[in-house]
Amino acid sequence: xxxxxxxxxxxxxxxxxxxxxxxxxxxxxxxxxxxxxxxxxxxxxxxxxxxxxxxxxxxxxxxxxxxxxxxxxxxxxxxxxxxxxxxxxxxxxxxxxxxxxxxxxx
DNA sequence: CAGTTGACATGGG
DNA sequence: GCCCATGCCAACT
Numbered sequence: 251x252x253x254x255x256x257x258x259x260x261x262x263x264x265x266x267x268x269x270x271x272x273x274x275x276x277x278x279x280x281x282x283x284x285x286x287x288x289x290x291x292x293x294x295x296x297x298x299x300x301x302x303x304x305x306x307x308x309x310x311x312x313x314x315x316x317x318x319x320x321x322x323x324x325x326x327x328x329x330x331x332x333x334x335x336x337x338x339x340x341x342x343x344x345x346x347x348x349x350x351x352x353x354x355x356x
Numbered sequence: 357c358a359g360t361t362g363a364c365a366t367g368g369g
Numbered sequence: 370g371c372c373c374a375t376g377c378c379a380a381c382t
Contacts, residue, residue, distance in 0.1 A: 256379065270382040275364050279378095286367080292363035293380065306363080317363040 256287060260294040267308045270336035272344050274312045292317065307331045314346040324330040 254262070256321050259282040267273050279287035295306045296319075307328035310316050316328045337349045344350075 276366095279364080284378080287379080288364040289362060289377070290364095290379050293361090294363090294377090296363045297380085309363080311363090312365065319363040 252316070256282065256290055257294050259283060260291050261298065261302065261304060264295065264304045264306070264309060265297040267305055267351050270349065271351040272308045272310050272314070272332065272337055272346070272349050273315075274310055274346070275317070276312055277351070278309065290293070308335075308337075308351075310344055310346075312346075314350075315342060 260278060261336070263278050264273070267337045272280075275288045275291045276285055280286050282291070288322075295304065295309060296304070298304055300306075306320075311318075320328060328355045329342060332344060333339050337347050
């Protein structure tokens with residue numbers, strides 16, 4: 251079995267995030283196999299072009315806030331997109347308890 | 357090959 | 370509640 255590279259795993263996990271839901275870097279890393287990869291996850295998304303189709307705007311920090319480094323030009327962008335997808339934003343923060351991506355879709 | 361960096365997470369002050 | 374320091378792993382220089 252060929253285990254996908256960390257990047258492939260991350261891309262796969264992030265690509266599985268449904269609309270109206272968000273996931274934290276740590277969670278993605280955990281789903282990918284290791285929670286310590288949180289940094290690698292951020293790096294992966296950083297190098298991945300938007301053409302990859304990865305909803306990077308659905309990836310937030312544990313605080314429920316879009317990554318600080320995401321501000322490359324305008325965080326409002328990600329927040330607005332999330333709002334459009336159905337994610338409620340409060341004070342620039344996402345209601346993690348409500349919208350954090352869970353495998354159990356109720 | 358070794359050192360530095362990085363879109364994070366957690367704990368302590 | 371905010372700031373500093375540490376850990377962890379992979380990619381980049």
